[in-house]
Amino acid sequence: MSDVSEIFDSMEYGPAPEDSGIAREWIAGRPDGFGVFIDGAWRTPEDAGRFDTFEPASGQVLTRLTQSGRAEVEAAVGAARGALPRWRGLSGHERARFLYALARGIQKHARLFSVLETLDNGKPIRESRDIDIPLVARHFYHHAGWAQLSGSGELADHEPVGVVGQIIPWNFPLLMLAWKVAPALAAGNTVVLKPAEFTSLTALLFADLCLEVGLPNGVFNVVTGDGETGAALVAHPGVDKIAFTGSTEVGRLIREATAGSGKRLSLELGGKSPFVVFDDADLDSVVEGVVDAIWFNQGQVCCAGSRILVQEGAAATLVDRLRARMEKLRVGDPLDKATDMGAIVAPVQLDRIREMVEEGRREGAEVWQPSWGIPEEGWFYPPTLCTGLHPDARLAREEVFGPVVVLHTFRTPAEAIQMANDTRYGLAASIWTENVNQALHIAPAIKAGTVWVNCTNRFDAASGFGGYRESGFGREGGLEGLWEYLRPIRTAPSGAGEGGERAGRDLPTTGATLETPAPSPPGGTARPQDASPAGADPDGGGIDVTAKLYIGGRQARPDGGYTLLVRGPEGGGVGEVARGNRKDARNAVEAARKAAGPWAARTAHNRAQVLFYLAENLSQASAEFEARLRDLGTDGRGAAAEVQASVRRLFTYAAWADKFDGRVHATPFRNVTLAMNEPLGVVTVVSPETPALLGAISSLAPLLCAGNAVIGVLPGAAGHIAGPLYRLLDGSDVPGGVVNLLTGLDDELRPTLADHDGVDGFWYFGSAGGGADVERRSIGNMKRTWTRSAPGPGWLTGEAGEGEAFLREATQVKNIWIPYGE
Ligand code: NAI
Numbered sequence: 001m002s003d004v005s006e007i008f009d010s011m012e013y014g015p016a017p018e019d020s021g022i023a024r025e026w027i028a029g030r031p032d033g034f035g036v037f038i039d040g041a042w043r044t045p046e047d048a049g050r051f052d053t054f055e056p057a058s059g060q061v062l063t064r065l066t067q068s069g070r071a072e073v074e075a076a077v078g079a080a081r082g083a084l085p086r087w088r089g090l091s092g093h094e095r096a097r098f099l100y101a102l103a104r105g106i107q108k109h110a111r112l113f114s115v116l117e118t119l120d121n122g123k124p125i126r127e128s129r130d131i132d133i134p135l136v137a138r139h140f141y142h143h144a145g146w147a148q149l150s151g152s153g154e155l156a157d158h159e160p161v162g163v164v165g166q167i168i169p170w171n172f173p174l175l176m177l178a179w180k181v182a183p184a185l186a187a188g189n190t191v192v193l194k195p196a197e198f199t200s201l202t203a204l205l206f207a208d209l210c211l212e213v214g215l216p217n218g219v220f221n222v223v224t225g226d227g228e229t230g231a232a233l234v235a236h237p238g239v240d241k242i243a244f245t246g247s248t249e250v251g252r253l254i255r256e257a258t259a260g261s262g263k264r265l266s267l268e269l270g271g272k273s274p275f276v277v278f279d280d281a282d283l284d285s286v287v288e289g290v291v292d293a294i295w296f297n298q299g300q301v302c303c304a305g306s307r308i309l310v311q312e313g314a315a316a317t318l319v320d321r322l323r324a325r326m327e328k329l330r331v332g333d334p335l336d337k338a339t340d341m342g343a344i345v346a347p348v349q350l351d352r353i354r355e356m357v358e359e360g361r362r363e364g365a366e367v368w369q370p371s372w373g374i375p376e377e378g379w380f381y382p383p384t385l386c387t388g389l390h391p392d393a394r395l396a397r398e399e400v401f402g403p404v405v406v407l408h409t410f411r412t413p414a415e416a417i418q419m420a421n422d423t424r425y426g427l428a429a430s431i432w433t434e435n436v437n438q439a440l441h442i443a444p445a446i447k448a449g450t451v452w453v454n455c456t457n458r459f460d461a462a463s464g465f466g467g468y469r470e471s472g473f474g475r476e477g478g479l480e481g482l483w484e485y486l487r488p489i490r491t492a493p494s495g496a497g498e499g500g501e502r503a504g505r506d507l508p509t510t511g512a513t514l515e516t517p518a519p520s521p522p523g524g525t526a527r528p529q530d531a532s533p534a535g536a537d538p539d540g541g542g543i544d545v546t547a548k549l550y551i552g553g554r555q556a557r558p559d560g561g562y563t564l565l566v567r568g569p570e571g572g573g574v575g576e577v578a579r580g581n582r583k584d585a586r587n588a589v590e591a592a593r594k595a596a597g598p599w600a601a602r603t604a605h606n607r608a609q610v611l612f613y614l615a616e617n618l619s620q621a622s623a624e625f626e627a628r629l630r631d632l633g634t635d636g637r638g639a640a641a642e643v644q645a646s647v648r649r650l651f652t653y654a655a656w657a658d659k660f661d662g663r664v665h666a667t668p669f670r671n672v673t674l675a676m677n678e679p680l681g682v683v684t685v686v687s688p689e690t691p692a693l694l695g696a697i698s699s700l701a702p703l704l705c706a707g708n709a710v711i712g713v714l715p716g717a718a719g720h721i722a723g724p725l726y727r728l729l730d731g732s733d734v735p736g737g738v739v740n741l742l743t744g745l746d747d748e749l750r751p752t753l754a755d756h757d758g759v760d761g762f763w764y765f766g767s768a769g770g771g772a773d774v775e776r777r778s779i780g781n782m783k784r785t786w787t788r789s790a791p792g793p794g795w796l797t798g799e800a801g802e803g804e805a806f807l808r809e810a811t812q813v814k815n816i817w818i819p820y821g822e
Contacts, residue, residue: 011328013338015333015336015338016336016337016338017333017335017336017337018114018115018118018125018129018335018336018337019115020115020118020119020335022111022112022115023112023115023116023119024119026112026116026205027062027063027116027201030063032044032064033050033063033064033065033066034063034064034065034066034200034201034204034224035066036048036066036068036072036076036221036222036223036224037204037207037210037220037221037222038072038075038076038079038218038221038222038223039075039079039082039083039217039218039221040079040210040211040215040216040217040218041217042207043072043075044066045066045068045069045071045072047069047071048066048067048068048069048071048072049066049067049069050064050065050066050067051064051065051067051197051226052064052065053065053120053197053198053199053200053201054198054346055119055120055122055378056121056122056334056342056343056344056345056346056378056379057119057122057333057334057335057342057343057375057377057378057379058377058378059377059378059379062119062120062201063201065197065200065224065225066223066224066225067224067225067226067228067229068194068223068224068225068229068232069225069228069229069232070232072223072225072229073192073223073229073232073233073236074236076192076221076222076223077163077165077192077233077236077238077239078238079217079218079221080163080164080190080191080192080218080219080221080238081163081190081238082218083190083216083217083218083219084160084162084163084189084190086216087185087188087189087190087216087219088159088160088188088189090188092147092148092149092150092151092152093147093148095147095150095185095186095188096144096145096147096148096186097144098147098185098213098214098215099140099141099143099144099147099182099185099186100140100141100144101213101214102140102182102209102210102213102215103137103138103140103141103144105209105212105213106133106136106137106140106209107137109205109209110129110133110134110137111129112205113128113133113136113174113202113205114128114129114132114133115128115335116201116202116205117132117133117173117174117199117201117202118334118335118342119201119335120173120198120199120200120201120202121170121171121173121198121199121342121345122298122334122342122343122344122345122378122379123297123298123334123342124334124336124339124340124341124342125334125335125336125337125339126337126339127296127297132172132174132175133174135175135178135459135460135461136174136175136177136178138460138461138668139175139178139179139182139461139477140178140182141461142182142461142462142478143182143183143185143186143461144186146183146186146187146479146482147185147186147187150186150187150188154479154804155482155486157488157489158187158486158487158488158489159188159486159487159488159489160187160188160189160485160486160487161187161189161240161241161264161485161486161487162189162190162240162241163189163190163191163192163238163239163240163241164180164184164189164190164191164192164239164240164241164242164243164485165191165192165194165233165234165236165239165241165242165243166180166181166184166191166192166193166194166242166243166244167193167194167230167233167234167242167243167244167245167246167254168180168193168194168195168196168203168244168245168246169196169245169246169247169302170196170197170198170199170300170345170346171297171300171301171302171345171401172297172301173195173196173199173200173201173202173203174202174203174206176245177193177195177202177203177206179245179465179476179477179481180193180243180245180476181193181206181220182461183476183477183481183482183484183485184243184485185219185220186482186485187482187485187486189240189241189485190218190219190220190221191219191220191221192221192222192223192233192239193220193221193222193223194222194223194224194225194229194230194233195222195224196246197224197225197226198345198346199345200222200224203222203224204222204224206220206222207220207222227250230250231253231257234254234257234258235257237261239263240263240264241263241264241265241266241484241485242254242258242263242264242265242266243265243266243474243476243484244265244266244267244268245267245268245269245302246269247269247270247399248269248270248399248425248470248471248472248782251267251269251472251782252779252782254267255267255775255776255778255779255782256776256779258775259772259773259775259776260768260769260771260772260773260775260776264484264487265474266466266472266473266474266475266476266484267467267472267473267474267782268302268465268466268467268471268472268474268476269302269425269427269467269470269471269472269782270302270399270401270425270427270470270471271302271303271304271306271399271425271426271427271428271467271471272306272307272397272398272399272423272425273293273303273304273305273306273307273425273427273428273429273430273448274305274307274309274419274420274423274429274430274446274448275289275290275293275294275305275306275307275308275309275405275429275430275432275456276309276310276416276420276429276430276431276432276442276446277308277309277310277311277314277318277432277433278311278314278413278416278431278432278433278435278438279311279312279313279314280433280434280435280438281314281432281433281434281454282432282434282454283314283317283318283321284321285432285454286318286432287318287321287322287325288325289305289430289432289454289455289456290305290308290322290325290405291325291329291340292456292457293305293306293405293430293456293457294306294383294403294404294405295329295340295341295383295403296457298341298342298343298344298381298402298403299400299401299402299403299404299405300344300345300349300401300402301457302399302427302471303427303428303450303457303465304401304457305405305428305429305430305456305457306399306400306404306405306406307396307405307406307408307423308405308406308407308408309407309408309409309410309416309419309420310407310408310409310410311409311410311411311416312409312410312411315407315409318407319385319387319407322385323368323385326368326369326370326383326385327370327371327372329341329370329383331374331375331380331382331383332374332375332380333375341383341403343378343379343380344379344380344381344402345379346379347379349379349401349402350379350380350381350402352400352401352402353381353400353401353402353403353404354381356394356395356398356400356402356404357384357386357395357400357404359394359395360386360389360393360394360395360396360406363389363390363393363394363395364388364389364390364393365386365387365388365389365393365395365406366386366387366388367384367385367386368384368385368386368387369382369383369384369385370382370383381402381403381404382403383403384402384403384404384405385405385407386404386405386406386407387406387407389406389408391408391419391422396408397423397424399425413438413441413442416442417442417445417446420442420446421445421446421447424469424470424781425467425469425470425471426447426448426449426467426468426469426470426471427448427449427450427466427467427468427471427472428448428449428450428451428452429443429446429448429450429451429452430451430452430453430454430455430456431443431446431451431452431453431454432453432454433454439453439454439818440453443814443816444676444678444814444816447468447469448467448468448471448814449464449465449466449467449468449471449475449812449813449814449815450465450814450815450816450817451814451815451816451817452816452817453816453817453818453819454818454819455671455817455819458667458669458671458817459477460477460665460667460668460669460673461477461478462477462478462665462666462667462668462673463477463478463665463667463673463675463815463817464476464477464478464479464480464481464675464813464815465477465481465815466480466481466813468812468814469760469781469782470781470782471782472782473782473784473812475813478665478675479663480675480813483808488800488805511568511569511633512566512567512568512569512574512631512632512633512717512720513566513567513716513717514564514565514566514567514577514716514717514719514745515564515565515566515567546563546578547563547575547576547577547578547719547722547723547743548578548722548723548726549578549580549584549588549722549740549741549742549743550722550725550726550729550739550740550741551584551587551588551591551737551740551741551742552587552588552590552591552594552595552736552737552740553591553730553734553735553736553737553738554736555726556584556587557578558578558579558580558581558584558744559580559581559583559584559587560579560581560583562578562579563576563577563578563579564576564577564578564579564719564744564745566631566632566717566719566720567717568631568632568633569632569633574631574632574720575628575631575720577714577717577719577720577722577743577744578719578722578743578744579743579744579745579748580713580742580743580744580748580749581744581748581749582748582749582752584742584744584749585711585742585749585752585753585756586752586756588711588740588742589682589711589753589756589758589759590758591736591737591740592682592709592710592711592737592738592740592758593682593709593758594737595709595735595736595737595738596679596681596682596708596709598735599704599707599708599709599735599738600678600679600681600707600708602707603658604657604658604661605657605658607657607658607704607705607707608654608655608657608658608705609654609733610704610732610733610734611650611651611653611654611657611701611704611705612650612651612654613732613733614650614701614728614729614732614734615647615650615651615654616732617728617731617732618643618646618647618650618697618728619643619647621724621727621728622640622643622644622647624724625639625643625646625693625721625724626639626640626643627639628692628693628720628721628723628724629642629643629691629692629693629721631720632690632692632717632718632720634691642691642693642694643693645694646693646694646697646698649694649697649698649701649801649802650697650701652701652802652803653701653702653704653705653802654705656702656705656804656807657705660677660705660706660804660807660811661677662674662675662676662677662813663675665815667817669817669819670819670820670821671817671818671819671820672817672818672820673815673816673817673818674815674816674818675813675814675815676813676814676815676816677706677807677811677812677813678707678811678812678813678814679703679706679707679708679810679811679812680706680708680760680761680784680810680811680812681708681709681760681761682708682709682710682711682758682759682760682761683703683708683709683710683711683759683760683761683762683763683810684710684711684713684753684754684759684761684762684763685699685700685703685710685711685712685713685762685763685764685765686713686715686746686749686750686763686764686765686766686770687699687700687712687713687714687715687718687765688715688718688765688766689715689716689717689718689766690718692714692717692718692720692721693721693725694801695718695765696712696714696718696721696725698801698802698806699712699763699765700712700739702802702806702807702809702810703763703810704734704738704739705807705810706807706810706811708761708810709737709738709739709740710738710739710740711740711742711753711759712739712740712741712742713741713742713743713746713749713750713753714741714742714743715745715746715766716745716746718743719743719744722741722743725741726741729741746766746767746770747770750764750770750773750774751773751777754773754774754777754778754783755777755780757780757781759781759783760781760783760784761783761784761785761786761809761810762774762778762783762784762785762786763785763786763787763788763809764785764786764787764788765787765788770787771787771788772787774787775787784809784812786809
């Protein structure tokens with residue numbers, strides 16, 4: 001036997017395996033494998049297929065699961081629909097008691113849940129026992145609180161979305177369940193969950209827990225199966241919202257499949273998150289940070305810090321220390337309490353990791369792995385550090401989802417920001433520096449939903465989590481995440497679409513039209529600009545009568561040189577609008593991209609001043625706007641009221657500019673978690689055709705207020721207000737490019753703008769078909785879309801046309817975690 005000093009020297013240890021009997025017994029309790037959990041009962045569908053589920057550490061079969069088909073999805077959605085009225089009708093307190101009971105139940109059965117998770121997924125017991133399961137319980141406790149508070153405070157006037165389909169991945173099986181199920185139930189929704197095919201067992205155990213705590217039947221249902229089951233759930237018309245976590249590829253398919261369906265959607269997708277190390281960082285902490293960033297859960301973490309960017313001066317030392325630390329990591333039996341890294345979830349995933357690393361090697365990477373070997377039985381891969389790779393190589397750009405990190409160097413902070421953002425993803429980042437100014441300069445500059453300063457992979461139920469760009473949209477956790485499961489209660493008669501915006505009108509339909517030309521110019525009534533306008537002088541000045549677009553702070557002739565005739569309700573021509581085309585749309589995006597950064601960097605006070613100034617000048621120009629609105633068929637009183645409502649709306653957003661601020665979340669670590677509302681960037685907004693002015697102001701103002709640069713499309717006859725509107729913008733200190741105005745045909749402009757990767761968000765207030773088209777086209781860069789039919793009740797006077805709901809759509813929340821104390 002070695003003495004203590006020898007042990008300290010060698011750091012050898014004896015095995016300390018957790019007994020897996022408790023979980024194996026639970027599995028053995030279903031000798032025929034598992035059915036599905038629907039309407040509070042276990043069902044074994046006769047016709048459904050079956051598949052094996054494996055223990056990654058041994059490669060042995062654990063049990064058999066049901067491959068749910070359409071019939072099971074149908075039954076589960078039906079059960080959730082049936083349970084909805086009673087569940088949403090409970091008081092917040094009653095729902096809170098159920099969520100609290102679930103939290104208690106998780107704690108009571110923590111050992112069973114942890115061991116089962118480790119058996120099924122291959123993750124070290126230390127992680128399932130100390131991280132996953134405690135966080136699961138925390139999510140249910142936290143959301144018991146939200147259930148209690150639902151219907152009060154800022155949650156008042158909101159209702160549950162309805163039946164929610166939730167599709168989760170295999171990397172944190174029970175934790176992803178908790179992230180989705182807890183807020184959904186707290187808000188009064190009912191759920192159909194589809195766990196990942198590799199790791200369904202803890203979700204099935206959770207179903208048992210639902211029975212144990214007496215959750216009403218049908219509130220929570222589980223259908224097991226692969227992507228086909230998931231696709232059937234996504235396609236089911238009885239589902240009101242889909243919440244998905246998984247690969248960006250599948251996220252795209254789901255966005256496409258739900259386009260135009262009116263289903264709410266949140267997507268938490270992949271990442272290639274930068275781990276930025278400055279040369280003043282505490283390198284020993286950095287090394288432990290890297291262990292947590294990329295070797296936690298074998299690197300199968302969506303927000304894994306898989307790209308180390310280190311300042312040149314510190315690179316050699318960091319690489320040396322990392323290699324030394326890697327040599328000491330323990331890979332092996334996940335049930336052993338001293339294991340650092342367990343098994344990879346499935347052979348297909350292991351093959352993917354091997355293949356990507358080999359490709360990296362061929363592309364010039366120096367691939368470093370520890371000297372010791374990995375277990376021969378089961379599916380294991382060693383911790384791997386790749387240096388010397390070109391930043392454009394696939395291994396440096398694509399998500400590996402394994403214990404593989406690439407390392408690049410940078411020289412200056414500006415270069416660090418540029419490299420950090422040189423990715424299509426935007427899920428997370430960590431920044432390591434002892435200089436607080438540096439950290440808080442870099443954190444807002446990195447495009448990611450979560451930024452950890454001198455820490456990494458911190459999560460909590462009180463903080464939102466989710467992506468920018470191709471890492472998806474929507475947040476999970478805290479109030480940010482709760483909004484995904486709520487919608488405003490509309491008191492107006494219900495109509496189609498979210499909240500029934502189509503129902504009722506508070507403004508008369510004007511009846512003005514844009515004369516649609518023959519398919520290709522010159523033809524129809526599209527006319528070259530040198531022809532004299534029909535019927536009216538559109539700009540009222542009598543000298544330059546050419547209708548123009550407004551791009552980059554300048555009036556611009558439409559590229560095609562054509563205009564379109566606006567006819568008033570009586571049929572006579574009242575003016576012309578410029579017919580913007582694809583080139584104009586692209587020019588507008590380019591101008592907006594240039595303006596977006598500086599506009600977002602202005603102070604909120606400054607943006608408020610610009611909005612107040614716009615309001616003041618609109619008030620001054622009311623006669624001109626009223627005349628345009630009368631041309632379009634609004635009566636005199638209506639026109640005056642619309643201008644006044646637009647002035648008020650500008651005041652509202654001027655007021656909000658320095659008040660729609662973030663929060664400091666009460667996360668249970670010694671740190672502050674700053675939730676900052678950041679603009680989306682460049683947003684296209686197609687405003688409603690009527691009310692022309694109020695619709696345009698109601699769409700543009702919240703986006704400007706939040707710091708976005710905007711491409712405003714004034715569709716159809718609404719383009720008639722373009723002239724006075726760009727003169728208003730010109731005279732109100734709106735910096736060039738911050739607002740760009742396009743007029744013409746929605747069908748001609750929309751495809752270019754919805755396809756364009758330079759556009760980060762798209763609000764569409766037009767036809768249902770147009771909205772579906774925007775959603776379908778948004779998948780290129782996963783732009784965030786908001787499609788509503790308009791106008792609706794409240795556009796003129798009520799709150800439905802303004803407020804925080806608009807500002808939430810105009811922003812994305814970034815959570816910055818900053819530890820304190822020594
Ligand atoms: P995946 O995205 O295919 O699977 C995630 C979930 O979606 C599973 O429940 C799956 O059954 C379901 N699904 C698959 N196709 C579907 C469809 N057409 N409609 C609806 N649901 C569908 O991920 P997979 O294949 O397990 O892993 C592939 C790669 O995806 C990984 O190597 C990794 O890079 C990435 N990934 C990222 C995750 C993240 O959290 N960001 C999680 C899991 C995987």
